[in-house]
Amino acid sequence: xxxxxxxxxxxxxxxxxxxxxxxxxxxxxxxxxxxxxxxxxxxxxxxxxxxxxxxxxxxxxxxxxxxxxxxxxxxxxxxxxxxxxxxxxxxxxxxxxxxxxxxxxxxxxxxxxxxxxxxxxxxxxxxxxxxxxxxxxxxxxxxxxxxxxxxxxxxxxxxxxxxxxxxxxxxxxxxxxxxxxxxxxxxxxxxxxxxxxxxxxxxxxxxxxxxxxxxxxxxxxxxxxxxxxxxxxxxxxxxxxxxxx
Numbered sequence: 057x058x059x060x061x062x063x064x065x066x067x068x069x070x071x072x073x074x075x076x077x078x079x080x081x082x083x084x085x086x087x088x089x090x091x092x093x094x095x096x097x098x099x100x101x102x103x104x105x106x107x108x109x110x111x112x113x114x115x116x117x118x119x120x121x122x123x124x125x126x127x128x129x130x131x132x133x134x135x136x137x138x139x140x141x142x143x144x145x146x147x148x149x150x151x152x153x154x155x156x157x158x159x160x161x162x163x164x165x166x167x168x169x170x171x172x173x174x175x176x177x178x179x180x181x182x183x184x185x186x187x188x189x190x191x192x193x194x195x196x197x198x199x200x201x202x203x204x205x206x207x208x209x210x211x212x213x214x215x216x217x218x219x220x221x222x223x224x225x226x227x228x229x230x231x232x233x234x235x236x237x238x239x240x241x242x243x244x245x246x247x248x249x250x251x252x253x254x255x256x257x258x259x260x261x262x263x264x265x266x267x268x269x270x271x272x273x274x275x276x277x278x279x280x281x282x283x284x285x286x287x288x289x290x291x292x293x294x295x296x297x298x299x300x301x
Contacts, residue, residue, distance in 0.1 A: 090266060092156035100160060103151045115144065118161065121261050122168050128252055129169075129176035139175050143168040162270035169253075169271060236297070243293035247286050254279055255286035 092100065102110035122143055126136035146167045154163060244252055244260075253272055257263040263271075269279050 090159050090162075090270075092154075092158070092160050096160035097156055100151060100154055100156070103148070111148075114147070114160075114164070118164060119144075122165070124261070125165065125168060125253075125256065126172045128249070128256060129172035131176075131179050135175065135179060136172075139168065139172045142171055146171070158270055159267070162267060165271040166273070236294070239294060239297045240290065243290045244286075246293075247289060250274075251282050251286035251289070254282040255290065258283055259287070 099110050099113065103114075119140060122140040123133075123136050126139040126143075127133060130136050130139060143164065147164055150167070154160070158166075244255060247255065250272075254268055254274075257268045257271065258265070265276060265279055268274070269276055272279075274282070
């Protein structure tokens with residue numbers, strides 16, 4: 057990261073970051089998702105040539121998203137900023153070994169998630185890595201609260217007790233209010249880690265499903281399940297909020 061980059065605090069000990077980057081390189085061929093685009097390969101070539109403008113382009117494009125994703129794992133923004141900086145250091149150290157079998161974006165965010173998970177465990181925020189692997193971490197969990205359906209002994213068992221509410225008739229300013237956004241954020245923060253990761257990348261960052269699968273190392277099927285469960289829980293939290301006001 058250049059000296060003029062936002063938040064840069066100078067070099068950190070490189071051993072751990074380099075180890076993570078090298079481990080990521082060894083797994084690159086097995087990642088899901090698209091390979092590097094022509095534009096990304098040009099950026100890679102420029103980075104290898106020491107082009108600071110190319111590095112600044114990546115920082116402008118991804119630093120804010122890296123910071124938001126890091127904050128899912130660590131207890132404070134300050135620690136998240138350190139993780140993001142360490143990620144950029146890992147990018148510089150590892151760019152010579154990047155093979156283009158994944159997108160450059162996926163590669164960068166995989167470095168970030170591995171760094172953030174390790175740091176989060178050390179800081180006491182994250183659960184163990186095995187709990188983040190996918191839908192299997194929450195076996196048998198229903199996507200929708202069973203209480204929303206009629207019980208087995210009822211003659212119409214399995215039918216909705218109450219249908220999900222439509223919000224089309226609610227004023228747009230109400231849906232976009234600070235209070236509603238706070239409820240939304242709290243609902244996302246309360247999700248299991250794997251669901252929180254997926255909904256953050258898909259619905260807050262606007263990633264495509266294949267990008268999420270590559271960055272988080274989950275299958276397409278698991279990604280769909282995790283996203284559906286996360287969206288159902290967040291919608292339920294918003295319904296409860298709207299019912300109470």
